[in-house]
Amino acid sequence: MDDTRFLPRQALQTLLDALHRQGYRTLGPVVQDAVVQYLDIDSIDRLPSGWTDDQAPGRYRLSRVDSPRCFAWATGAQALKPHLFHAREVLWNTRRDDAGKLVFGEQEPDVRRLAVIGVRACDLAALELQDRHFLHAIKDPYYGAKRQGLFVVAVHCAYSADTCFCASTGDGPRATHGFDLALSELDDGYLVETGSDRGRAIATQLPLQSATSTQVHEAAAAITEAANRQFRQLPSTHLRDVLFDRLQHPRWEEVAARCLACGNCTSVCPTCFCHAEHDDAALGGSTSQHLREWDSCFSEGHAYLHGFNVRPDTHQRYRQWMTHKLGSWHDQYGRSGCVGCGRCITWCPVGIDITEEANAICTADVPQGESP
Amino acid sequence: MGKPSIAVHKFSSCDGCQLAFLNAGEELLNLAELVDIKHFLEAGVADEYAHVDIAFVEGSISTTDELTRIQRVRACSRYVVTLGACATAGGLQALRNLDGSNTEWKHAIYAHPGFIHTLDQAEPVSAHIKVDFELWGCPVNGRQVLAAVQQLLFGVAPLEQRDKVCMECKRQHASCVMVTAGRPCLGPVTRTGCGALCPRFGRDCYACFGPAGNANTAALSRRLEGLGLTPADVARRFLFINNHAPSFNEAGKKHYRQGFSDD
Amino acid sequence: MNPYLPREAEIVARTEESPNTFSLHLHLTDGAPYSFAPGQFNMLYLYGSGEVPISIVSGSAEDGVLVHTIRALGRITNGLAKLQVGDRIGLRGPYGRGWPMRAAEDHDLIVVTGGLGCAPAVSIIHHVLTHRERYGNLSILQGVKHTDDLIWREQYDTWASLPGVQVLLAADVAAPGWPGHVGLVTALFDQLSLRTDRTIAMLCGPEMMMRAAAHDLHERGLAADAIHLSMERNMQCAVGHCGHCQMGGHFVCRDGPVFAWPQVRELLGVRGF
């Protein structure tokens, strides 16, 4: 970290200003409706200075702490997903003329450049996974356009919530790559690292000072401390075969008795990509829009197939979620689909904990003598 | 071929769902261009048993007279679509089915109970005739009604929405009131269609769109009790607008104690 | 390029195959080139209502007409059932991996189908008959629940009369006068003279049938990777993005719908995947 520099607390505004000069729309964490959310900010005064979060299965509360820090909370309800893969968006539209001819029109992708401040290590790992999904062989033009213009200002975590387990998935709490700039927050300011040419170009416009070795050590110790604070963990980072060997485990039925099949877990999960498509025709029938919207393997339409449903029961849906997230993701993208952000635990209305379920299922012996 | 014809019928209800049509404003005028409205008392058109392509029915079937009328409506309509919670699930008035004391109530309330020809139960339209499509909600939402009308005009079944309100709540980026504030939200067992209206305004969903598919009312009841609701409170959450819908009815009755004696 | 955007297609002919099955013969109105491989599918768009994945039954697109056989089961397919010649729809495709027709050259082919007239299998047959000299013997084994479910009956008779083509039929429930076998389609394997080292099997139909058939053929000496099957899942985007067609780690729309048996063996017929 030779290029680590120090930026005094109030000078963070110069970062927003520099980004604006480059034509970026800037998003940063803001407390709204009792949750930290990434919203448009022009001034650092909107940052959640003195707020921290208290998270537990099915529970999220913000509280005040006596500190000037703006990043003393762990995670909000959403990572970057809603800004790149919109919850609902139009893909194309059609017109039908009086002769019955159809004319298809493309929906132009949104190419505005977006800079997000306060991105966590787990969010970055999830971003990389969504990149692999939406930008592999066939590129999604909507995700692609937004991704191309994205400028990431990461913040290393100096605090973990009780639901965080990024240390066990290897994705945090330090952001190691995929950012343009990365910040470590200290009481009187920020250590700034650069991670790309774009980041270095912005950094030259900031009133950076040289960082002391005390500051560098303090920041590193805080990250280690955040990792040590975590007590949840998955049994291993590679559970593919372990899970697919246990498809008949009684725990699937047992968790289904608690699970609401509500899809909150998949909606907040920063790596889940499932979406449904449907049409919205204008009254009169002369035009129609074709949209996509977030879907979930917990929803009824997800596995609907020509007159029957592949996954009618909740235990099959929970099993799809976990075997995909922690299992078949390895087949698709070479790693687990879980980055340890803990959101599915916090935002599950009944507090189902993926680490607890995975441990219960994966540590059991393989039941013998059954066939699926 | 002429314009498709529609009728809007009222049974035991508050008229709120018909207002979803009347409040559609400009879209209603567009609709009037597209279809021939044969019967819609609220809009001043009356020809009750004219043959129509689509009949919208608001209200539950609660009286002997309504029973005869709904059968005649079925006979003169190609498609019958229920409009709202009363027609689809019996509505609030089906609460009287709960304790089976219809006759006693009648005598207690009315001076001349002999004039009141109520059936023993207030029931959804589908308990008496074949229904082609059901629109839930109390009241229904105008967009949802017009989208269904357009699909029917195309000759295609409307898109059925059985997902939970939570799905839409997250798409709308509303803060979960259960997780952030411990409110007793029924979104996880309720079908979407309202656009997650209540959570978007910081209040808990009270299930006016009825039960979603795979509604795990037992798990949600346990959670509601964990949030401090008494069994009577839990019963009231389920035995409300859609109290006669089987999964809510069953969940409510588990917690229902005669007379809510703990109040 | 927007991978989601359909092209306009006109219905140039329509044939009734059974009371609820029909074929739409489609012509792309933009005149731009289109080619596909047997076993691939298109997304057909019913104006204002939505899309459905439908496999192509034609042997090739040479005459500019693409035939899609559709069973009216859901809201979109029931809507498509009402369309007439001259009506326009949207079409995008072709998608997915088709049958290994190149690798199957110089081999005998066994096509095993079950259920109601299996469209992906018909494209194989059309292809083989068009390029007859490239392939060995063709055995077509069709199983149905009830004899009344058999569609394309005349076609089967025509195929059966061709040299080097064998057609074997089986029905769980048979009406009087049924020429075929009564029972499971796999029972027909006894009637095949298998040259196991130069035969390729292609299966299509209910997963349980394919599972049983694959095991049986393998036991009779066919190599596991000489058995191919066509999977059906909920396809919405058809390009590996929407996640609906997942079967374990496979995106059936992109990695399939045709798979070699070893690729899908683990989850084939496992309820919930």
Ligand code: SF4
């Ligand atoms: S599975 Fe849960 S903890 Fe893992 S990335 Fe998704 S939301 Fe975060």
Ligand code: SF4
């Ligand atoms: S299948 Fe389920 S777990 Fe996998 S991406 Fe889709 S919603 Fe997420």
Ligand code: SF4
């Ligand atoms: S695990 Fe929790 S959040 Fe996910 S579907 Fe079940 S109840 Fe909903």
Ligand code: SF4
């Ligand atoms: S507020 Fe209610 S509807 Fe919204 S996610 Fe929470 S429980 Fe579901």
Ligand code: FES
């Ligand atoms: S159909 Fe969308 S991923 Fe396969």
